[in-house]
Amino acid sequence: MVTRRIGNAYDSLDEETRRWMLVELDEDEQGGVLYYPPLLTDRGREEYRWLLREALKHHDDAWLAHGLDKPGLLRIEEADSGAVGLTQRKRYGTHERKRIEKPNSEVMGRSQDAVPTDVIENMAADEFNRYYSRGVCRRVLESGLGQVEIYKIEAGANLHLSYPVPGSENADHAREVELGRDIDADYLLGKLRRNPEEETGEALPGAPGSGLSVRLPA
Template structure:
């Protein structure tokens, strides 16, 4: 998968990402995928924190590699199926992006910016029409932040859809 282009990823946003992660950990609201094996579950939070502090979603994916940190199968409709080859990239990219979006929203709110704008942060060879229709839309930073904080481990109501490549940016 292609790399994300996080337009507002600076030290302030990274710090806010860490605050969001730590708040989830402290309130026992931190998402750890059931697709991870015991080693993956043990290392996941520290790998995310390290990647947010020092690098990006690609480094996070390299740390949470498929061979070492995922179960060989998972249950789909009650039956075991082989773990998809892109399981690591889906998990790492989507969770890094969720914390990035939460931090951008928190930054906007702290600076009296009421809305953030949806943009394509990762190019895709095939993008869903529903995703393309959202690009350029403005969304309440507070509503999006609340939605992402309350939809841990499940699809959020507002955005982003898993693997959509969409993120948000500060409107200037």
Template sequence: MFNFENLDQKTRQYMLIEVEEAIKNSQLNHSKRFNEQGIQRYSQLLLEAVRNGNEQTLATALQEQECFNSHEKQGAVTRKVPTNAPLTFAEGEFNNFYMRGVCHRAFGEGHMVEIYRAKAASTPRSVSKLIEGNLEDPRRVLLLIKNSLDGSNRGSGMPTGSNSGLSIRLTAVPVQK
């Protein structure tokens, strides 16, 4: 489970703005493992998790609403979708919108954001350990997140997709102009 240090009503409001914008502009990251039900219901389940829940409640809703295919084709082979697919997807997506909300908040308050380990890992990746503690301009972070919805193209200095365990938090350090 993630420890989102700045997940309060103020951050949720910014997150909600980001989710609504993504829905309006058809820029939600739908899992490639979603079935039709998942494609149809995801936006509402995400909105509800942002308003009142977290990555766990989103994962549970995705499971209960049976939003994932049971099998997926990988080349010529058909495999069973991993049982943790809803949780892995929900963690990455909730964290993305959390980071977007924190960026808006930090920008509005004139502060930098810090990369931190938000989910414990028994063996953190060395790349992740290198960027923990880095201070970043929230405008840059927001731009990188929005331009790489699944986290795969953010660059080496940013938290990536679902399995990084990294997020961002507010700091008292003013944004440098």
């Protein structure tokens, strides 16, 4: 049975945005900082680079999820053993929290069917959205503009939806995320270039599990 997946709606996803998405990916690879989700096996890491590039170039997060949903590419024992960081456990949801209670020996060697479908889809959506958001930010900055607009693409994880005003370290200056509000593209791009495993306490658009993305300003 073939799983039918529908990708998220990326409002500013066109050839120009894809071009900047690929520039961001190229720079990650050249700098040796390409992020590999921890559920990938060694073979999965090899496949992931090609799958991610093809998804950014021609497809979407649903296509990436379909490409990763194959035997030998993912290992559920990483999630069960606690090797997956807090960010991943938040975004992967209740499936992983329930399975973590089971001994490792019960999950080692299980088939690919043991990986919940929504775990794969969330992982693919997180990584695609991160590069998409970086691409939009880069496009805006290269065009001489400074702001991108926030919008919601899915339910998102259980994170508090606020981000600090750039230049301020005072928590009193935190700003609630509002749909349709603008955020500084340079500030957001810098945050999204960081390793997704780094906990920031911010539900920034484009960040894993936030359910938020950005688009070109109106």
